[in-house]
Amino acid sequence: MATRPHFDPEQLPLGLQPRTIFVTGKGGVGKSTVAAALALSWRDAGARTLLVELDGQASAASLLSPRTIGYEPTPLGEHLAAMRITMLDALKEYARLRLKVKALADRLVSNPVIDQFTQAAPGFRDLLILGKLWSLSAATDNRGRHVWDAIVVDSPATGHGVGLLNMAGVVAKMFPVGPIATEAKRVDAFTRDPKRTGVVLVSLPEELPVTETLELRDQLIEQGVTVAATVLNGLLVDRFTDAEAAQASALEAQLPADASPAVRHALETVSWEHGRCVDQAAERVRLDAGLDEPACVLPYMFAPQLERDHLTALSQWLSPAGQEVLMRQLAGASDGPSAAAAVHAAAGETS
Ligand SMILES: Nc1ncnc2c1ncn2[C@@H]1O[C@H](COP(=O)(O)OP(=O)(O)OP(=O)(O)O)[C@@H](O)[C@H]1O
Numbered sequence: 593m594a595t596r597p598h599f600d601p602e603q604l605p606l607g608l609q610p611r612t613i614f615v616t617g618k619g620g621v622g623k624s625t626v627a628a629a630l631a632l633s634w635r636d637a638g639a640r641t642l643l644v645e646l647d648g649q650a651s652a653a654s655l656l657s658p659r660t661i662g663y664e665p666t667p668l669g670e671h672l673a674a675m676r677i678t679m680l681d682a683l684k685e686y687a688r689l690r691l692k693v694k695a696l697a698d699r700l701v702s703n704p705v706i707d708q709f710t711q712a713a714p715g716f717r718d719l720l721i722l723g724k725l726w727s728l729s730a731a732t733d734n735r736g737r738h739v740w741d742a743i744v745v746d747s748p749a750t751g752h753g754v755g756l757l758n759m760a761g762v763v764a765k766m767f768p769v770g771p772i773a774t775e776a777k778r779v780d781a782f783t784r785d786p787k788r789t790g791v792v793l794v795s796l797p798e799e800l801p802v803t804e805t806l807e808l809r810d811q812l813i814e815q816g817v818t819v820a821a822t823v824l825n826g827l828l829v830d831r832f833t834d835a836e837a838a839q840a841s842a843l844e845a846q847l848p849a850d851a852s853p854a855v856r857h858a859l860e861t862v863s864w865e866h867g868r869c870v871d872q873a874a875e876r877v878r879l880d881a882g883l884d885e886p887a888c889v890l891p892y893m894f895a896p897q898l899e900r901d902h903l904t905a906l907s908q909w910l911s912p913a914g915q916e917v918l919m920r921q922l923a924g925a926s927d928g929p930s931a932a933a934a935v936h937a938a939a940g941e942t943s
């Protein structure tokens with residue numbers, strides 16, 4: 593069996609050695625964004641990385657490239673590729689491997705009865721997808737090296753994300769013997785092996801997402817799935833001290849009725865932003881209290897739409913050096929270089 597290379601932990605995003613990571617969380621919290629940033633960050637640390645989208649999922653890969661992504665890994669640059677696994681493609685491949693006759697396998701799989709059967713039995717659909725991920729993670733090249741050091745899966749939102757990882761175990765119990773049992777047991781062992789797989793939970797610094805993240809974490813742990821890291825996404829880094837915010841409020845209260853709307857708006861913004869930071873800090877404390885390790889953090893990027901440059905910046909924030917700078921800034925450190933400059937310096941860039 594091929595051994596996996598060991599990477600320098602100082603370079604690795606979230607301090608995680610490459611493996612297959614399922615990025616999940618509540619709808620809209622930034623799963624695809626974090627998946628794309630994590631893939632970039634692992635690639636930059638030297639890991640051959642595959643970013644995987646699943647059918648029906650909005651796309652992490654489209655944040656990195658306009659290329660159409662299909663069932664075959666599409667290169668997105670050196671050591672980085674993306675693919676999309678659909679249930680039908682995975683079933684076709686499985687049937688081809690079993691039946692050995694491509695035309696027959698394709699005819700069988702496109703048969704609407706089989707299609708309806710697998711759509712109606714989500715256990716088999718999930719087993720097929722997980723089976724494909726297992727085979728990707730185990731694939732070796734002609735020198736016996738793993739083709740992929742890291743696989744990042746942009747996984748479905750909470751609920752289905754839990755189901756996906758649990759499904760192999762459920763199917764294994766339903767079919768204790770036979771070829772399906774063998775496949776289910778192998779895939780189940782894969783999803784529960786912390787050296788080969790793990791979950792990255794994404795949350796937002798708000799009440800409901802934090803509560804749901806803690807619930808989801810408990811559920812996953814109960815199922816024997818490893819939560820490798822939790823990412824608190826979209827944090828505002830406070831630009832104002834309590835005293836400055838209080839001063840802005842006092843000034844705002846004293847403004848004459850005919851004061852410039854721009855000045856009024858600026859003072860309101862100071863209070864609003866500072867208030868949000870205080871609320872977010874409280875949610876961060878609540879989240880960390882429920883975790884074994886404090887959550888990693890990602891800043892809110894001020895942009896109407898995240899572009900490739902934003903993804904590059906987020907991937908740098910995920911590095912240990914980026915996390916250290918961010919944590920210091922969130923703790924109110926005002927000395928030293930700005931967070932952004934320090935992260936770029938840590939990444940070896942010159943400005
Ligand atoms: N750190 C961030 N700063 C600013 N905007 C962000 C950040 N993270 C995510 N977003 C934005 O939030 C929105 C939701 O992000 P994303 O699509 O990654 O979430 P998701 O969890 O994958 O959603 P879905 O459940 O629909 O798949 C997007 O518009 C994205 O650009």
Ligand SMILES: [Mg+2]
Nearest residue numbers: 623624650651
């Ligand atoms: Mg998404």
